[in-house]
Amino acid sequence: EVFTALVDLEESLETEALLIHTLRNYINAEEQKLDLLRKYVDIYQSQHDRAMEDVTEYISNPINAYTLVKRLTTDWDNVEALMATQVSTDYLNNITFFKETRMFPNNEDLNGAAVALTRLQDTYKLDTSSLARGELNGVKYSAELTAADCFELGRQSYNNGDYYHTLLWMKEAEERVNSEQNQTINYSDILEYLAFSIYKQGDLSLALTLTNKLLEIVPTHSRALGNKIFYESELERMVETKKKKGDDESEDVNVDNDQPEHYQDLYGKDHYEALCRGETYISPQVESKLKCRYLSRNDPFLKLAPFKIEEAHLKPDLYIFHDVMSDAEIETVKRLALPRLQRATVQNSQTGELETAQYRISKSAWLKEHEHKHIADISQRVEDMTGLSMKTAEELQVVNYGIGGHYEPHFDFARRDEMKNAFQTLGTGNRIATVLFYMSDVAQGGATVFPMVGAALWPKKGTAAFWFNLYPSGDGDAQTRHAACPVLAGSKWVSNKWIHEYEQEFRRPCTLERPPEDLTA
Ligand SMILES: O=C(O)CCC(=O)C(=O)O
Ligand SMILES: [Fe+2]
Numbered sequence: 001e002v003f004t005a006l007v008d009l010e011e012s013l014e015t016e017a018l019l020i021h022t023l024r025n026y027i028n029a030e031e032q033k034l035d036l037l038r039k040y041v042d043i044y045q046s047q048h049d050r051a052m053e054d055v056t057e058y059i060s061n062p063i064n065a066y067t068l069v070k071r072l073t074t075d076w077d078n079v080e081a082l083m084a085t086q087v088s089t090d091y092l093n094n095i096t097f098f099k100e101t102r103m104f105p106n107n108e109d110l111n112g113a114a115v116a117l118t119r120l121q122d123t124y125k126l127d128t129s130s131l132a133r134g135e136l137n138g139v140k141y142s143a144e145l146t147a148a149d150c151f152e153l154g155r156q157s158y159n160n161g162d163y164y165h166t167l168l169w170m171k172e173a174e175e176r177v178n179s180e181q182n183q184t185i186n187y188s189d190i191l192e193y194l195a196f197s198i199y200k201q202g203d204l205s206l207a208l209t210l211t212n213k214l215l216e217i218v219p220t221h222s223r224a225l226g227n228k229i230f231y232e233s234e235l236e237r238m239v240e241t242k243k244k245k246g247d248d249e250s251e252d253v254n255v256d257n258d259q260p261e262h263y264q265d266l267y268g269k270d271h272y273e274a275l276c277r278g279e280t281y282i283s284p285q286v287e288s289k290l291k292c293r294y295l296s297r298n299d300p301f302l303k304l305a306p307f308k309i310e311e312a313h314l315k316p317d318l319y320i321f322h323d324v325m326s327d328a329e330i331e332t333v334k335r336l337a338l339p340r341l342q343r344a345t346v347q348n349s350q351t352g353e354l355e356t357a358q359y360r361i362s363k364s365a366w367l368k369e370h371e372h373k374h375i376a377d378i379s380q381r382v383e384d385m386t387g388l389s390m391k392t393a394e395e396l397q398v399v400n401y402g403i404g405g406h407y408e409p410h411f412d413f414a415r416r417d418e419m420k421n422a423f424q425t426l427g428t429g430n431r432i433a434t435v436l437f438y439m440s441d442v443a444q445g446g447a448t449v450f451p452m453v454g455a456a457l458w459p460k461k462g463t464a465a466f467w468f469n470l471y472p473s474g475d476g477d478a479q480t481r482h483a484a485c486p487v488l489a490g491s492k493w494v495s496n497k498w499i500h501e502y503e504q505e506f507r508r509p510c511t512l513e514r515p516p517e518d519l520t521a
Contacts, residue, residue: 009402011103018098026091033087040079044071114156116404116486118165123273123486124445128168132176136444136489147177148184154193166197188217192224199227204235272409272451276485281454286314297387307385312465313455316479319466320457321385325378330439330461332374333495336361337398361396382435382497386466388507392428392500398439401446401492407484409451412498413469413476429501430474432508436465437495445488452479459492472508474501 047067051058058064098104105113121131130138132145145153154169173190177183191214199207208231214224274281290313294306308322337359361375375396383390401407413431436448438459448457448465457465469480484492 008103012105015098015102015104018102019095022091022094022098026088029087029091033082033085037079037082040075040082047071110152111156111160113404114153115160117153118157118162119406120404120445120486120488121165121168123276124488125277128172129175132172139444139489141489145172145176146184147173147180147190150176151185151190151193154190154197158193158197163197163200166193167201170194170197188214188221191217192221195224195227199231204231204238207231208235271454272449272483272485275449275451275454275456276445276447278447278456280456282313283454289314295385297384299384302384312457313450313453316450316453316467316477318450318453318455318457321464321466322460323462324381324385324464325437325439325462327462329374329378330493332371333361333378333396333398333439334493336367336371336375337400359398360394361398378437379497382499385464386433386435386499388433388499389503390499391503394431394496394498394500397496397498399494399496401484401487401494403489403491404486405484405492406486409481409483411469411476411478411481413480415476427502430470430476431498432470432501432504433466433468433499434480435497435499437497438463438465439493439495440491442487442492443490445485446490446492447485448482449485450480450482452481456485459494470501 051064051068059068117131120126121128124137126136132150134141134144150169150173154166154173157163157165157169170190170193173185174187174194177185177187177190191210195207195210195214198210208228211224211228211231214221215228218224271281290311292308292310295309296302296306307324310320310322312318312320367375378396379390379393382388382393399407412434438461440459441461442459446459448459449455467480469477471477484494
């Protein structure tokens with residue numbers, strides 16, 4: 001979803017400001033035109049009224065005779081010309097220009113935004129009515145949805161073949177429209193979608209009832225008339241098959257009330273979503289062993305200001321480093337990434353979906369002195385934190401997740417079959433370890449979760465997560481499979497520092513120890 005990234009939405013707000021300004025100017029211009037026409041019509045009226053007081057006297061006066069003729073010729077021509085003036089043309093041209101030169105969401109973006117919202121609804125088990133009232137997990141935000149907004153969410157779901165969400169949102173639209181003073185959508189439009197998605201869910205008679213209700217409101221509705229005939233004949237056919245079978249076996253109606261496929265097909269989806277909701281399942285044995293400690297690596301400087309480490313899981317070891325990126329460094333990293341983030345997107349390899357905006361800060365980027373220092377300091381800090389060499393590490397990779405932005409479960413290391421293309425040619429080896437800096441707090445959602453071990457790491461500005469992706473033998477640790485949960489409220493900024501195998505020989509000598517079970521071969 002290209003348009004869920006914060007930066008895109010910011011530009012969209014600027015575009016909207018331009019549109020509002022243009023619309024206001026257009027309305028003013030139309031009003032000026034109407035004011036002028038009003039002035040003309042008033043003059044006509046008063047002259048005409050005067051004439052009608054005494055018609056004979058009026059037309060026998062040569063001046064009146066002249067002005068009457070003039071009013072009906074050149075004056076009237078002016079009126080007609082003014083009436084015909086297309087005030088809107090220039091303003092419409094302006095709008096076309098904005099659409100061509102500025103970032104402008106299209107129908108695909110609207111669909112993406114709707115999918116993002118329904119994803120949040122599923123992941124965080126949000127109740128439709130609460131969501132429509134602007135409540136997220138009991139927190140009331142100012143925004144609310146109108147009946148028309150709910151209808152549009154239903155319509156987008158419908159177009160995606162997702163009748164499960166169509167029904168949820170059309171029902172909500174129905175409830176909302178009944179309590180709206182100025183109705184934002186026609187009830188009959190809602191009924192039509194409602195009836196068809198109910199049919200898709202297998203309830204023929206309810207679909208027929210709703211269609212009849214629709215025909216009471218709009219008796220000539222042609223699609224509804226067609227559907228009525230179809231539902232009635234289907235129902236009749238069902239009754240006949242029932243009679244033939246002579247029992248009450250359930251009918252083989254085209255039932256389609258499951259969630260769409262992509263909600264089900266991913267490994268451990270339920271578990272992943274439960275973790276995202278904060279229902280962690282880390283084993284009590286592991287949890288009781290977790291400690292917080294200071295790390296100084298016998299380094300005299302670090303002894304003065306040791307790293308504060310929190311263990312989040314053991315085997316695989318997941319660490320949280322506290323206070324390892326300053327606000328100034330965060331601002332630098334975001335600012336360097338921002339201009340490039342606007343159109344950059346990440347494609348999810350499993351779903352092909354566009355996920356988030358991301359950007360790699362490159363060494364060759366022209367950096368100001370303090371920016372250069374910040375980037376170098378961050379790299380040095382990662383070296384101090386991990387004790388690993390930065391010689392083969394990748395550049396800092398920046399990701400911004402907007403509302404609904406997420407990253408499906410994945411490994412950071414390359415599997416054996418991917419290795420050749422991935423990192424071998426670079427001469428850096430596989431990604432031995434990951435340092436993930438959190439560059440923002442996230443109001444709700446956005447955890448980094450490890451479904452196979454039941455750990456969830458919650459973003460906190462200035463902290464960093466750290467783990468080894470590979471066993472000392474060089475084999476990938478399947479348990480490090482992880483995901484970024486969708487952002488429910490707020491915006492999430494992270495940056496990754498991926499550290500590679502080569503050059504680590506003296507820092508993390510490899511052993512021949514094999515993993516207990518190689519799930520990734
Ligand atoms: O954003 C996160 O929490 C995780 C990001 C991640 O896994 C990645 O970029 O590889
Ligand atoms: Fe990752």
